[in-house]
Amino acid sequence: MKQAHILVTNDDGIYAEGIQRLCQALLESKGGYRLSVIAPERERSAIGHAITMHKPLRVAEVDFLNNPALKGRSVNGTPSDCVKLAVEAILDQKPDLVISGINRGSNLGTDVLYSGTVSAALEGLLLGIPSIAVSLTGNGNSSSFDYAARLISTIVPRLLESSIEASTLVNINVPVDIKEIKGARVTKLGNRRYRNAFEKRTDPRGMHYYWLAGELIEDDPEDDDCDTKAVRDGYISVTPIHFQLTDRNAMPALEKLIKEMEL
Amino acid sequence: MKQAHILVTNDDGIYAEGIQRLCQALLESKGGYRLSVIAPERERSAIGHAITMHKPLRVAEVDFLNNPALKGRSVNGTPSDCVKLAVEAILDQKPDLVISGINRGSNLGTDVLYSGTVSAALEGLLLGIPSIAVSLTGNGNSSSFDYAARLISTIVPRLLESSIEASTLVNINVPVDIKEIKGARVTKLGNRRYRNAFEKRTDPRGMHYYWLAGELIEDDPEDDDCDTKAVRDGYISVTPIHFQLTDRNAMPALEKLIKEMEL
Numbered sequence A, B: 001m002k003q004a005h006i007l008v009t010n011d012d013g014i015y016a017e018g019i020q021r022l023c024q025a026l027l028e029s030k031g032g033y034r035l036s037v038i039a040p041e042r043e044r045s046a047i048g049h050a051i052t053m054h055k056p057l058r059v060a061e062v063d064f065l066n067n068p069a070l071k072g073r074s075v076n077g078t079p080s081d082c083v084k085l086a087v088e089a090i091l092d093q094k095p096d097l098v099i100s101g102i103n104r105g106s107n108l109g110t111d112v113l114y115s116g117t118v119s120a121a122l123e124g125l126l127l128g129i130p131s132i133a134v135s136l137t138g139n140g141n142s143s144s145f146d147y148a149a150r151l152i153s154t155i156v157p158r159l160l161e162s163s164i165e166a167s168t169l170v171n172i173n174v175p176v177d178i179k180e181i182k183g184a185r186v187t188k189l190g191n192r193r194y195r196n197a198f199e200k201r202t203d204p205r206g207m208h209y210y211w212l213a214g215e216l217i218e219d220d221p222e223d224d225d226c227d228t229k230a231v232r233d234g235y236i237s238v239t240p241i242h243f244q245l246t247d248r249n250a251m252p253a254l255e256k257l258i259k260e261m262e263l
Helices: A017-028 A079-090 A109-114 A116-126 A142-161 A227-232 A248-261 B017-028 B079-090 B109-114 B116-126 B142-161 B227-232 B248-261
Strands: A005-009 A034-040 A059-062 A072-075 A097-104 A131-136 A169-174 A183-186 A192-195 A198-202 A208-212 A215-218 A235-241 B005-009 B034-040 B059-062 B072-075 B097-104 B131-136 B169-174 B183-186 B192-195 B198-202 B208-212 B215-218 B235-241
Touching: A005 A017, A005 A079, A017 A034, A017 A097, A017 A131, A017 A142, A034 A079, A072 A079, A079 A097, A079 A116, A079 B198, A079 B208, A097 A116, A097 A142, A109 A192, A109 B116, A116 A131, A116 A169, A116 B109, A131 A142, A142 A169, A142 B248, A169 A227, A183 B248, A198 B079, A208 B079, A215 A227, A227 A235, A235 B248, A248 B142, A248 B183, A248 B235, B005 B017, B005 B079, B017 B034, B017 B097, B017 B131, B017 B142, B034 B079, B072 B079, B079 B097, B079 B116, B097 B116, B097 B142, B109 B192, B116 B131, B116 B169, B131 B142, B142 B169, B169 B227, B215 B227, B227 B235
Parallel strands: A005 A034, A005 A097, A034 A072, A097 A131, A131 A169, A183 A235, B005 B034, B005 B097, B034 B072, B097 B131, B131 B169, B183 B235
Antiparallel strands: A059 A072, A169 A235, A192 A215, A198 A208, B059 B072, B169 B235, B192 B215, B198 B208
8 A cells, every 4th residue: 555645734833732743643653654744834823714925935944753754844824825835836746635733722613714724624625635624622731632643643544545535624623621522423513603702992092902802602503413512512523524615506596686687 | 775784895905996996886876875894904815714813903094985974994904804893893783785895806716715805705694794795807997897886786786685695695706808798697616726836936045935826727617607617708707605614415424434433
């Protein structure tokens, strides 16, 4: 069997604990993977699917896991930039899998649209590569990161062998309280809404400014197989995500509207 | 009939021609709309669905269309920030519609995932408000912006009356060569791929850097009702977009995989 090539990235930056523990676990597993680690030079959270068009991207080699055989590279861009640049310009061989994480903090429900972690995996998908996004649901300590890292290194060989399409992103959220984990569930994306999303303050010069803040209201649909509910109930949540965004159901009503306008 | 309240934003910045022409056309139309204009203080293209968490957002009042009754506001954030801040903190009343545009340059196919213009409309949708994104397919002159602006002011009253759901974002791309426009088509999102996405250069100090570049390859699915093809053929493209991202078709295969792992 050919050696699988995994591109690892994240949105907490290449020096974050999550990406280091993940790579350590992948190296220690029996997979014998070739790892390429290309990640932002600093934290780039809530960056969504941003790409950098107006400034040049630079790549620096970085010591990674004190392993001279493992070349780490940092990029002065977003998580999506890292994956695009890795696949299109840096790597000699297209990866078989992209893993983005392990993020410190959950990426659940509608919030995945803001997530740098998920966007990096999405960039892999757009380039035709199966992709995984992994998050811990809170500020993990080293044992929760290790738990999630070992979980991923168990899932990876199965995913590589499976019939899961390269059009599906697998979004995994691991409850940070690992002692209470009850198992894993395949879930749908739930809804996340926030109350009082901004806090208005006044600076020392009397000028107003706003902080994004807000109290989370988890607003699950009635069926209980949502990612938000799964992690709340102590389960690892595994959600398949696609990017077929055309709303085919709305096409007839729009056709009617356009026709009436005689455009 | 109650006066409709429209929030107008964009990603080219509040001083861009597109948003000004759009507002002018809406004010001159028979709709009698209340307009709120809240847009980035500068260009924020390719920002995707980024939101600003780590710095305070500031809002400045801006002269807009030399119309003292029309308060324009600029924000030091992304298009998504503008809509979120407008609805959650600035406006006294929830808008009935969000319009994002008119963007200088198309937002078609898979590229909508990178689009600030579309993301602003998506933020409206997430807040439960029907939303429209509008783009010209190139560097428009004033007559092409005026054409697109009048088109939108014709569509708006019909959309407000229609049964199109607030879960659908209407993404409109207007061919910049307005003299050759043949009509309008309701379309699906096509695929856009790029060849040689990065250009590698060397700076005066011998260090390498990369520019995002690349040659567009339009890679439409076989059916010919894609947005990319429609605008190429001289049609206004109208695409309904949703954000139901759960890939339900992939759930059984993932269930099987999780079960075999005995998690």
